[in-house]
Amino acid sequence: MPEMTVATPRVGVITFPGSLDDRDALRAVETMGGEGVALWHGEHDLRAVDAVVLPGGFSYGDYLRCGAIAGHAPILDEVRAFAERGGPVLGICNGFQILCEAGLLPGALIRNASLRFICRDVHLRVETSQTPVTSELVPGEVIEIPIKHGEGQYVATTEQLRRIDDEGLVVFRYADATGEVGEATNPNGSIDHIAGVRNEGGNVVGLMPHPEHAVDPDVGPTGGQPLFASLLASALAGASA
């Protein structure tokens, strides 16, 4: 019998000045069986990866607004072109803020309603499986992963919210362990309890919580595993297409 070679999806993680979670994101990719590829914000090169992750942190010191300056970094030209070709793009926390600032996702993130930086595990209800990070999940399913942010309150214009509703662009909502959504489980005041959204094509996703911190059972919840498993499967599908 001929030996079967299974391709390993290559997932790029962009490091901006002030990124904090790039190493964890690379490690999560490797833990879940992918090949992590370090990318640099100042280059016009995605190194032919099959998926791109914009990690958390405080890019450019969060000066001006969170993600505002990174949203114009050289590599964002390549991310934009990659996204337009349908490539899977995931923005986590600061990465989500960057994608919003770059106009690749609708809405914006402002200071938490409590004004406090919040660091704790939360439950998220999956709202759609039509994205590269939820393809192996079922709508209504609940995952547990941590948040750690001071500026995670999701807002959007009335027109954007209408489109988000009409097109089903919400990917995750803050919920309790049973999937019940309400004020009590909304940590930051996000409108409609939104924790993550996608673009209309479905291939670009951003969320404030941190799946890359939730893949190792030794250090906490493992709700991030199905997100990275989905991302790797989507990356592989794109690579072989």
Next chain:
Amino acid sequence: MRFTFEVLVTLKPGLADPQGKAVEASLPALGFSNASDVHVGRHVRLDVEAAGHDEARTQVEEIARRLLSNPVIEDFRVLEGAEAAPVAGDA
């Protein structure tokens, strides 16, 4: 020619302004229980070299629209000349 501008960026009306709220909540302790509707924004002062005023102003408005403000959550206003804030080091 060199033109001086100041861009004022403010949160859109109706949007929650937790910073403004926090400042407002601290004022009674200072004896100002009559202050309300407090909002916190950002100011950016810059000089622009251009052939004429209109060209400089147009460029500043583009800078304000594309980088200094986020149209989803913020409005901006452009001040210039004597209205623009002096900067440390200016005579």
